[in-house]
Ligand SMILES: O=C(O)/C=C/C(=O)CC(=O)C(=O)O
C-alpha cells in the first residue's frame with residue numbers, strides 16, 4: 521500500500537475543529553463579547569471543497585457569509601499537548617473559508633440551538649493547496665485577505681488572534697485528541713459579508729498562496 525500523502529489530507533476524513541471569536545474586531549462587528557476561553561465548533565470532512573469546484577449555497581439561507589481563516593494542519597497527533605511542544609505537531613497550513621449561514625446562526629443562537637446548520641453544510645470549508653510548515657516560519661504574523669468580485673472585504677493579520685496557535689493546540693487537545701490530518705481553523709478577522717450566486721471569492725496569504733472559488737446553487 522502506498523504511503524498517504526499529507527498534501528491530500530482532506531481525503532482522509534479527519535476532524536475539522538473551528539475556533540470562533542478569535543479576533544476582537546470580528547467579535548465586535550457581530551456584537552459578541554471578547555471570549556476568555558476559545559469558542560469551539562466542528563465541521564465534518566464533507567465540508568471540504570477544493571479549487572475548481574464551487575461553494576454551494578444551502579437552500580435554507582439567504583445570508584451566506586465568507587470568513588477567511590488560517591488553517592493549521594496537524595502532522596502528529598496527541599492528547600494534552602503542552603504549548604511548549606505544540607508546533608512540533610504541525611505539518612503545515614492551508615488558507616480556509618469558514619462559510620457561514622449567518623441568518624441561520626443568528627436563529628440558532630436566539631433559540632439556544634447548536635450551529636450545525638449554519639457551519640457544517642457541504643462545501644462550507646473551501647481550502648487552498650497545502651502549505652508546508654517551512655513556508656510560514658511565523659504563522660502568528662501573516663496577512664490574510666479576501667475579495668468578493670475584486671472588492672477587498674477582509675484584510676487582517678494573524679498577529680491579532682486572541683489565542684495563539686500553541687495555546688489553541690494545547691487547549692483543544694485537552695478536550696479532543698488531535699490526530700494526523702486534523703485541521704484547526706483559527707478564526708476570522710473583521711469584514712465578513714454575504715455572498716450571492718455567481719460571486720467570485722478570491723483569498724490569499726500575502727506572498728504564500730491565493731485561491732479562487734465561485735458561489736453556485738446546487739443544480
Ligand atoms: O457568535 C457569532 O455570532 C458568530 C461567531 C462565528 O461565526 C465565529 C467564527 O466562526 C469566527 O469568529 O471565525
Ligand SMILES: [Mg+2]
Nearest residue numbers: 587618707708
Ligand atoms: Mg470562523
